[in-house]
Amino acid sequence: MGYPSGNIRVAVKSLLQQINQLAKELHMPVNLRACGVSKEQFTIVKQHISEAALNDACTKTNPRTPTANEIESIVEKLL
Incomplete structure (x- = not known):
């Protein structure tokens, strides 16, 4: 998917950032x-x-x- 995922912590942090970014773009409460x-x-x-x-x-x-x-x-x- 092109997001940083060097280890599990980095992957989870990256996933959370992407989810929060998507929520903002869709004007959804977090x-x-x-x-x-x-x-x-x-x-x-x-x-x-x-x-x-x-x-x-x-x-x-x-x-x-x-x-x-x-x-x-x-x-x-x-x-």
């Missing part, structure tokens, strides 16, 4: 704050989001089952 979700609103629903992700059927088929703390850490990055 996080919940850009969608107008306030910190207060997020705090109210973040536990539900984490629980739903942990209980989702797709999560159960992952090669490695994430912990509740790992899911919460990922969810925190949504804002």
Whole structure:
């Protein structure tokens, strides 16, 4: 694809940059704050989001089952 990928970290960083660039070009929000979700609103629903992700059927088929703390850490990055 022509993007830097000397190692896995470089490849992931490059992929994220390209995704963010595409989102900007398409005028798409890149996080919940850009969608107008306030910190207060997020705090109210973040536990539900984490629980739903942990209980989702797709999560159960992952090669490695994430912990509740790992899911919460990922969810925190949504804002």
